[in-house]
Amino acid sequence: MAASIKDVAERAGVSIGTVSNVLNRPEKVAATTREQVLAAIAELGFVRNSSAAQLRAGTSRSLGLIVLDMANPFFQDVAKGVEDVATELGYALMLCNTDERASRENWYLQVLEEQRVRGVLITPVSVSSERLDALRRRGTPTVLVDRHDPRGDCCSVAVDDIAGGEIAGAHLTSLGHRRIAFVTGPLSLRQCADRLAGLRRAVTAAGLDPDRAIEVVEAPALKARIGYEHARKLFESGTDVQAAFCANDLLALGVLRAAVSTGRRVPDDIALLGYDDIEFAADAAVPLSSVRQPTVQIGRTAARLLLEECDSPTTHAHQQVMFKPELVVREST
Amino acid sequence: MAASIKDVAERAGVSIGTVSNVLNRPEKVAATTREQVLAAIAELGFVRNSSAAQLRAGTSRSLGLIVLDMANPFFQDVAKGVEDVATELGYALMLCNTDERASRENWYLQVLEEQRVRGVLITPVSVSSERLDALRRRGTPTVLVDRHDPRGDCCSVAVDDIAGGEIAGAHLTSLGHRRIAFVTGPLSLRQCADRLAGLRRAVTAAGLDPDRAIEVVEAPALKARIGYEHARKLFESGTDVQAAFCANDLLALGVLRAAVSTGRRVPDDIALLGYDDIEFAADAAVPLSSVRQPTVQIGRTAARLLLEECDSPTTHAHQQVMFKPELVVREST
DNA sequence: CGGCGGGCATGAAACGTTTCACAACCACTT
DNA sequence: AAGTGGTTGTGAAACGTTTCATGCCCGCCG
Numbered sequence: 001m002a003a004s005i006k007d008v009a010e011r012a013g014v015s016i017g018t019v020s021n022v023l024n025r026p027e028k029v030a031a032t033t034r035e036q037v038l039a040a041i042a043e044l045g046f047v048r049n050s051s052a053a054q055l056r057a058g059t060s061r062s063l064g065l066i067v068l069d070m071a072n073p074f075f076q077d078v079a080k081g082v083e084d085v086a087t088e089l090g091y092a093l094m095l096c097n098t099d100e101r102a103s104r105e106n107w108y109l110q111v112l113e114e115q116r117v118r119g120v121l122i123t124p125v126s127v128s129s130e131r132l133d134a135l136r137r138r139g140t141p142t143v144l145v146d147r148h149d150p151r152g153d154c155c156s157v158a159v160d161d162i163a164g165g166e167i168a169g170a171h172l173t174s175l176g177h178r179r180i181a182f183v184t185g186p187l188s189l190r191q192c193a194d195r196l197a198g199l200r201r202a203v204t205a206a207g208l209d210p211d212r213a214i215e216v217v218e219a220p221a222l223k224a225r226i227g228y229e230h231a232r233k234l235f236e237s238g239t240d241v242q243a244a245f246c247a248n249d250l251l252a253l254g255v256l257r258a259a260v261s262t263g264r265r266v267p268d269d270i271a272l273l274g275y276d277d278i279e280f281a282a283d284a285a286v287p288l289s290s291v292r293q294p295t296v297q298i299g300r301t302a303a304r305l306l307l308e309e310c311d312s313p314t315t316h317a318h319q320q321v322m323f324k325p326e327l328v329v330r331e332s333t
Numbered sequence: 334m335a336a337s338i339k340d341v342a343e344r345a346g347v348s349i350g351t352v353s354n355v356l357n358r359p360e361k362v363a364a365t366t367r368e369q370v371l372a373a374i375a376e377l378g379f380v381r382n383s384s385a386a387q388l389r390a391g392t393s394r395s396l397g398l399i400v401l402d403m404a405n406p407f408f409q410d411v412a413k414g415v416e417d418v419a420t421e422l423g424y425a426l427m428l429c430n431t432d433e434r435a436s437r438e439n440w441y442l443q444v445l446e447e448q449r450v451r452g453v454l455i456t457p458v459s460v461s462s463e464r465l466d467a468l469r470r471r472g473t474p475t476v477l478v479d480r481h482d483p484r485g486d487c488c489s490v491a492v493d494d495i496a497g498g499e500i501a502g503a504h505l506t507s508l509g510h511r512r513i514a515f516v517t518g519p520l521s522l523r524q525c526a527d528r529l530a531g532l533r534r535a536v537t538a539a540g541l542d543p544d545r546a547i548e549v550v551e552a553p554a555l556k557a558r559i560g561y562e563h564a565r566k567l568f569e570s571g572t573d574v575q576a577a578f579c580a581n582d583l584l585a586l587g588v589l590r591a592a593v594s595t596g597r598r599v600p601d602d603i604a605l606l607g608y609d610d611i612e613f614a615a616d617a618a619v620p621l622s623s624v625r626q627p628t629v630q631i632g633r634t635a636a637r638l639l640l641e642e643c644d645s646p647t648t649h650a651h652q653q654v655m656f657k658p659e660l661v662v663r664e665s666t
Numbered sequence: 667c668g669g670c671g672g673g674c675a676t677g678a679a680a681c682g683t684t685t686c687a688c689a690a691c692c693a694c695t696t
Numbered sequence: 697a698a699g700t701g702g703t704t705g706t707g708a709a710a711c712g713t714t715t716c717a718t719g720c721c722c723g724c725c726g
Contacts, residue, residue, distance in 0.1 A: 002449075002471060004682055015706045020684060030704060045471055050447040051393070052682035054384040055711050070412065071612075076404050083430060087437070092444045095428035097416060104420070111425045114383040116335075138335060138378055224616035253616060260593075260618045279404075283557035283586060285593045285618035337712055348676045353714060363674060385712035388681050 003044040012040035023048060054116065062092040063306065064112040066105060066122040067145075070097045073278040074295055075123070078145060081299020082121060089307060091118065098125055106131050113140065119306040121145055141309040143302045148320060155305040157321045159293045161191050164325040165198020168245045168273055168291055171327055173206035177243040177271060181215045181234060183255055184247040185222040192247045195275065199245060215241055222247060227254025235262045242270065243333070249274035249281045249290055256284060256332070272332040287330035294323050336377040345373035356381060387449065395425040396639065397445040399438060399455040400478075403430045406611040407628055408456070411478060414632020415454060422640060424451065431458055439464050446473065452639040454478055474642040476635045481653060488638040490654045492626045494524050497658040498531020501578045501606055501624055504660055506539035510576040510604060514548045514567060516588055517580035518555040525580045528608065532578060548574055555580060560587025568595045575603065576666070582607035582614045582623055589617060589665070605665040620663035627656050 005023075009016045014033060021029050022037040029037075040046075054060045065082050067075040079095060086093045094117065096108040102125045109131045112120055119141040124132060127147075136142045136154060144156035172180055182199055184192045200210040217234055219226045227246065234241070235258055246252035252274030256266060264270050266286045274281055277292035301321055309316040338356075342349045347366060354362050355370040362370070373379075387393045398415050400408040412428060419426045427450065429441040435458045442464045445453055452474040457465060460480075469475045469487060477489035505513055515532055517525045533543040550567055552559045560579065567574070568591055579585035585607030589599060597603050599619045607614055610625035634654055642649045 005684095006682075016683085017685080017707070018705060021705085024684075028704080033704080045467060047443075047446045047471070049388070049449060049682055050444075051384045051387040051449060052711090053684070055382070055388055055682080055713085056684045058711070060384070070403065071406075071409050073404075079403065080430075087440070092427070092441075092448075093429075094425070096426075097413075107420070108425075110380075111383075113380045115425075116382060116384060134378060138380070224613060228616060250613075250616075253613070257616060257618050257620075280557060280583075280586070280613070283561060283583075283590060285586075285590050287590075339712075349713085350677070350715080351675060354675085357714075361674080366674080382712055385681090386714070388683085388712080389714045391681070 002049075003046040004049070005046070007044055008037065008040045008046050011044060012036045058116075060116050060118060061090060062094060062115070062117050063303070064094045064096060064108070064115075064117045064120045064122075066096045066098060066108055066112075066120065066124075068098055068100050068123050068125065070095070074146075074276060074293070077295030078299035078302070081296040081301075082303040083299075084296075085300050085303035085307070091307070100125055102126060102129075105129065109135055113138075118310045119143070121302050121306055123147060139313075141306055141313065143306045143309075145298065145302050148322070149318075152318055152320065155302075155309065155318050155320070157298050157302040157305065157323070159298065159323045159325055161194035161325075162198040162201070164275065164291045164293070165195035165200075165245075166202045167198070167325065167327050168195070168275070169199040169202025170205070171289075171329070171333065172243045172245060172271065172273060173203060173208065175243070175271060175333060178208065178213060179215065179241045179243075180213060181217055181239070181241040181244040182247070183217045183219065183227060183230060183244055183251050185219055185251070187216075187218055195247055215239070219251065222251055224250045224254040224257070227251035228257045229254075231255040231258035232262065235259070235264065243273065244270060245273045245275075247275055249276045249278045249288060252288055252290070252332075253280075253284055256286060256288070260285065266332050274332075277328050281328075282330060284332075286332050289330045289333040290328050292326045292328050294326070298323060335382075336379040337382070338379070340377055341370065341373045341379050344377060345369045391449075393449050393451060394423060395427060395448070395450050396636070397427045397429060397441070397448075397450045397453040397455075399429045399431060399441055399445075399453065399457075401431055401433050401456050401458065403428070407479075407609060407626070410628030411632035411635070414629040414634075415636040416632075417629075418633050418636035418640070424640070433458055435459060435462075438462065442468055446471075451643050452476070454635050454639055456480060472646075474639055474646065476639045476642075478631065478635050481655070482651075485651055485653065488635075488642065488651050488653070490631050490635040490638065490656070492631065492656045492658055494527035494658075495531040495534070497608065497624045497626070498528035498533075498578075499535045500531070500658065500660050501528070501608070502532040502535025503538070504622075504662070504666065505576045505578060505604065505606060506536060506541065508576070508604065508666060511541065511546060512548065512572075512574045512576075513546060514550055514572070514574040514577040515580070516550045516552065516560060516563060516577055516584050518552055518584070520549075520551055528580055548572070552584065555584055557583045557587040557590070560584035561590045562587075564588040564591035565595065568592070568597065576606065577603060578606045578608075580608055582609045582611045582621060585621055585623070585665075586613075586617055589619060589621070593618065599665050607665075610661050614661075615663060617665075619665050622663045622666040623661050624658045625661050626658050631656060 009019045098105040121143045123145045142154045149156040203210045203213050219230045274288045274290040277290040281288040281290045342352045431438040454476050456478045475487045482489040536543045536546045552563045607621045607623040610623040614621040614623045
């Protein structure tokens, strides 16, 4: 069906090898020959078959990125960072969405390994994955994103959530707040637990008793709707909290809605601090203060670590990169 | 390096063909032989090389999806729909982000064609693309997403934006509003122009003069920040508009912020109607009424059309599917 | 007993590249 | 005239599958 390199060779009246050279090392072939070959390529609409190229080369020029949820702004930004670096270096990116399902993660790992991708960036569904270990064992470089590798047998890029919680707590206590709600998703998520730990540390450092200063509101998901419902219940209970620190911006936006709908003014009646600094945080009805993670940079760094390992697998030493988050103050605190 | 089918064959003491049969038609192989082969596969950690399989088969089991911007919730939902259908049928998805740059679009089209993907779903950067036409001419099925193909030589799935504008206009006029602001992105975008056309039609149908009833506020981008700035200017000018229809939800959220910050009450002082019904619309400080597009269904439909064309290229007839949007009323109107 | 058919396994060809050792040619130098 | 070196081009092998014609073995029927 499609024209092959052989058809091009015949048409241009040269050998197959020469066509291949025009494609891969044009400077090695005489200008006139090259012209003829290029003309033949154009006439036939030839497009290189990368399966054949890969088969022969034994390696592809593509990366896999497996994330938990592409609807999550965090992963979008990470993906953007990865994509930037990848396209810059001529790698194609296979973007894979697990929806937090282990079965899909395994399926994608299988597909990527069959495709012989050069490397894989992944935020695994659970801490340990047999298939992932197998992939690594067989020699495909792997980088963990937003996860820390306890065993140090691959690179990882994460953000220090304890530090993030601490920054948040320091900010709120320095504004004089003595009763702080921590609105969070399931504390079984490391992220949430760490942010709480950091908050407690900061509150303690400010000379308060964390058990009395912090009121934990644990919600079942990190969504705006859920934040709204829980905050509403909290407000209607006649709470005395002066500030709410939320485990992510969506929760915070939900809390903001609850505040507006119960007639509270932000930040006068209640201060509000989010986490992630999603793009929309700055444009909320009351622009939201937030703890920003360097998401795009996480992606870029992860991609660079991966490609470094691909390029020099022997000299490469695994690194555990840990970024520090940063406070962005707007009108809600 | 990696174990090949040949290694497996040796280890299991069978021929290469038999291993291939175990992989592809297990029922054709005697149970005991199959066991041995499977054992050998497990021991060696064999993973099929899909480049070789593809090369031989001449066709791959993957699709390409090229979108303008993965940060846009519209495309996220579309992608989800496509992914659902694709994985269900065992196809892998290559997700490609052009960032609205033609150069990237061309690069991705090249990569996808080299990979011999089975088909391509695309929202092209511009109306006509030489590379895209070439791809189609060479026999790769193509479906346009959120675009209408004027020439009818491929399938397309889009949404009727004129109808959307009309629904919006009918809703607002039925609420008694006589002066309506249309806050929009560049009118050079078909989407925006169509929605305005629909709005004018509805206003006319309500017995009003569209030139006097509608105040067009054309902003340079469909972003919350921009919506805030333009709405603020509008409000401070002492306008008499009673309602604002926004070309997308992000603009509407910006307008909401402007309303809140200038002390206007929504919907009493000003009614607000968005477009797209992004997930967050329901959880804004004032839950936003919006015109919903069936995004996930667009993705599913597009994928199904594509796979249908792949499966029966001869009998397939191109279809131009056009969905109608739907009004979702919440508290902002 | 001879022949036949079904169930399984085999071996080789083919897919479209890349790569590499080698050949052909030319221009110089000795 | 022979040798040297450099520039271009050639042809065949190899990559790991799938597929298909072929062959083998066994049991059954006549």
